[in-house]
Amino acid sequence: MTEMRFDGRVAVITGAGRGLGRAYALLLAARGARVVVNDLGGAIRGDGPDADVAQGVADEIVAAGGEAIANTDSVATPEGGKAIIQAALDTWGRIDVLIHNAGNVRYGSIRDISYEDFRAVVDVHLLGAFHVVQAAFPHMCDANYGRIVLTSSIGGIYGNARCVNYGVAKSGMIGLNAVAALEGEACNVRSNVIVPSAVTRMAEGLDITQYPPMQPELVAPVVAWLAHEDCTVTGEMIASIAGRVSRVFIAETKGVYRPEWTIEEVAQAAEAFHDKRDVLDFGLHGHVGHIGYSFAMARGQDQPDGSD
Template sequence: MASPSSLNFDGRVAVVTGGGRGLGREYAVLLAARGAKVVVNDVGGTLTGEGTDVGPAQQVVNEIRSAGGEAVASTDSVATAEGGRAIVDAALEHFGRIDVLVHNAGNVRRAPLTEMSYEDFDAVLDVHLRGAFHVVRPAFPVMTTAGYGRVVLTSSIGGLYGNHGVANYAAAKAGIIGLTNVVALEGAAHGVTCNAIIPGAVTRMAEGLDTSAYPPMEPGLVAPMVGWLAHQSCTVTGELFVAIAGRMARAFVAETPGVYRPSWSVEDVAEVIDAIRDDTVPLVFPPVPNGHTDHIRYSFGASAASDL
């Protein structure tokens, strides 16, 4: 089933969580069409995360096999450590390796902050954020030992900018950014990259939203970016990539140069707050190779420069 394209996945094994519908289905089918053996993981539950059904994952597997590819279905849940381990084990048991991990599984439980229950907050973090850790944790040592791996986690514009009624979802997706950075840092010496996709597509997660004025936003417009991030030729790591309505871009964290003083009062802050907030010359400290250290070095440098 391998594509004649030079960017193929012959000999590679990929795991796609949430692969039974929407974006995940597009990722799984694309990877398989380009030669990857795919574990299609999906519990087949409702949008809010209840229930199980092998149907969605098996349907994608059947589609891949009908086109000449290789795939197996997994209905284990990313919401538990045991489920995450079982998903990774499915790749190792059926195909003997894991080269690509795409964590796409998700659920939605909307409520205003004043009404959101603790149960709904945890239920969303369990799938999106803890779910990412539950599959990364068992896959990562296998990849580092092999000296190769491509990890793609899923953040959101909700994680970057927030949105009404989704405190749980926004917190989880912001957490994904931090996890992405650490996986990228710790994988860098072992041939393992990790990046995050920030997708925008009309899937069942858009249920209840008025999408009538949206431009074309099918999942197929997002999948090529995930395919590239999952490919051997992709050497960037620790980065965030937006794919929405045909637009692809890179998102990143930036700082203002700021203001240094050897001592501060509340009044001092008030006096120069405009300079502190001035973002006309932003600073970017890429997580890899040394964003954490570069940030500290720059900040400490302001103090050292004042002593000259």
């Protein structure tokens, strides 16, 4: 099997000072990528920046014979997002890979969370993703090449109690990814979501004694594959947990059609339109598939199978 390398490629990785981001940075650098190691170096809540965190990873890459620079700009502002991408352009004149991994954690329920804690997490995870994607996207499109990997979570897909800010941010990543994949399709810019689970400092306070091995290094090859030029998928969500890799996707039931509805008829049909025995997976152009399938049903036409 030919080794999948990143020689000549420039990768920007946010939140690359610790945990998953560090594992991504070290792996891509080992395979030839030149890496911008972005990290504020803050505590898990995002407080108390420390420039030595990003610099330490950059130094580790250089000591191993690779190329890397440290960057401590914040993804949470448009100016910070631009500065992170500009660091790659100023140093190496290009941006080929963007992996948005930066994150923070501030627990809170819908009822009790402060607005400050809600925004602090949304600003870093979701708005941070938009800030760096928007800054990198024109350069990738103009170069007719780019690979974007955004980070969601099982908490964003399935929800998790007392993590409303995190759930909202990680769910929003799905929409950003879909639009980036659609708008980048004609320019060879591919965008996908990693849904990672690993034991990092974000697992602080959890009982992990019964967990199987879940080190960040188990997730890193999956992210590296999504970031590689040979990866053909786009607009998808790939989960990686404890050595298991899977595709996560949004699907629809086949549904039920009537030319008119009453409330009572909707109630009566609920079991039928909840039936998951036949599932439609519309894929990248799901907005077109959803509308086309629904219109065809309304016209009484034969239905496509809904597969992508």
